Amino acid sequence: xxxxxxxxxxMNGRTVLVTGATNGIGKVAAxxxxxxxxxxxxxxxxPAKTEAVAGEIGAASFILADLSVLSEVRRAAAxxxxxxxxxxxxxxxxxxxxxxRQETTDGIEMTFALNHLNYFLLTQELDGLLRAxxxxxxxxxxxxxxxxxxxxxxxxxxxxxYSSWAAYSQSKLANLLFTRELAHRLQGSGVTANxxxxxxxxxxxxxxxxxxxxxxxxxxRPFAVSEEQGAQTSIxxxxxxxxxxxxxxxxxxxxxxxxxxxxxxxxxxxxxxxVSEAYVSQHAG
Numbered sequence: 001x002x003x004x005x006x007x008x009x010x011m012n013g014r015t016v017l018v019t020g021a022t023n024g025i026g027k028v029a030a031x032x033x034x035x036x037x038x039x040x041x042x043x044x045x046x047p048a049k050t051e052a053v054a055g056e057i058g059a060a061s062f063i064l065a066d067l068s069v070l071s072e073v074r075r076a077a078a079x080x081x082x083x084x085x086x087x088x089x090x091x092x093x094x095x096x097x098x099x100x101r102q103e104t105t106d107g108i109e110m111t112f113a114l115n116h117l118n119y120f121l122l123t124q125e126l127d128g129l130l131r132a133x134x135x136x137x138x139x140x141x142x143x144x145x146x147x148x149x150x151x152x153x154x155x156x157x158x159x160x161x162y163s164s165w166a167a168y169s170q171s172k173l174a175n176l177l178f179t180r181e182l183a184h185r186l187q188g189s190g191v192t193a194n195x196x197x198x199x200x201x202x203x204x205x206x207x208x209x210x211x212x213x214x215x216x217x218x219x220x221r222p223f224a225v226s227e228e229q230g231a232q233t234s235i236x237x238x239x240x241x242x243x244x245x246x247x248x249x250x251x252x253x254x255x256x257x258x259x260x261x262x263x264x265x266x267x268x269x270x271x272x273x274x275v276s277e278a279y280v281s282q283h284a285g
Contacts, residue, residue, distance in 0.1 A: 013037075016089040017090050017126070019043045019122070022042070022049050025234060027053060029238070030057055033239060038088070043062070043065055045066050045067075067118040067122070070280055073118055073121045077126050084129070086132070086133040087130050088137065089136070089138075089139060090126055090139070092139065097168045111164075116171050119175060123138055130191050134190060135191075135192075136192075137194070138182060138193040139194055139196065140178065140194070141175070142172045144197045144199075145165075145172045146197075146262070146263050149172055151177075151262075151271075151272065152166075152170060176195050177263065177268055177269040178276070179193050179195040180269040185273075194251060195250050250263065
């Protein structure tokens with residue numbers, strides 16, 4: 001688990017918060033950033049596993065939270081604000097694919113809640129700390145799946161005709177639109193926001209039964225990259241001096257890449273922001 005990119009900036013004295021850091025590319029990125037000298041705080045759901053991983057990778061501390069639940073996102077952010085005086089990098093990494101349609105305890109479809117609303121609300125809750133930290137960065141893990149995504153504005157939660165792949169690809173498109181609008185709203189603050197595709201990673205991600213999704217993943221498995229390779233763009237965007245001041249962009253293999261046309265839709269980005277604000281406001285108790 002070694003950071004291999006060039007152009008690194010000194011991460012000593014910098015504080016990084018990584019979600020979904022107990023396995024996969026999140027764990028690799030957190031471990032690499034800790035080795036680069038950052039003070040890394042990880043978020044995980046399983047108490048024993050999160051504590052063990054924090055010790056294994058040299059994290060400064062950890063926060064326990066189920067980020068599919070909006071109140072838990074708020075609590076995690078509050079704990080971070082109470083413990084830390086700065087936030088140099090927020091790495092929004094937690095996400096999943098769900099074979100069958102599920103709802104969170106808030107009554108929100110799980111994919112939309114975890115893969116998008118989590119990013120949106122956690123970033124909002126930490127906005128003040130990010131703006132108060134010179135050169136802070138928000139890095140959000142999206143996916144090349146966004147190219148097949150579309151925003152189902154009349155049924156964002158797939159109450160009708162649920163498809164795990166369609167729900168996932170919509171959420172990854174949402175990550176790009178969120179990043180685009182966030183960068184717009186952060187203009188002049190010194191905080192940057194970028195999104196990335198980690199590549200198809202050889203991990204347990206998305207494996208949840210003998211479905212079309214699993215068959216598709218099985219066919220693609222020979223072309224997969226390792227978790228270490230998949231984490232490199234996250235590490236790059238979090239730590240490289242080469243992207244200082246760069247914002248509102250999409251990266252793959254540590255290079256900027258043009259998203260699909262639907263990922264460049266400013267009107268859709270603004271609409272999604274308004275819809276997301278309505279969701280989190282409805283569950284503000």
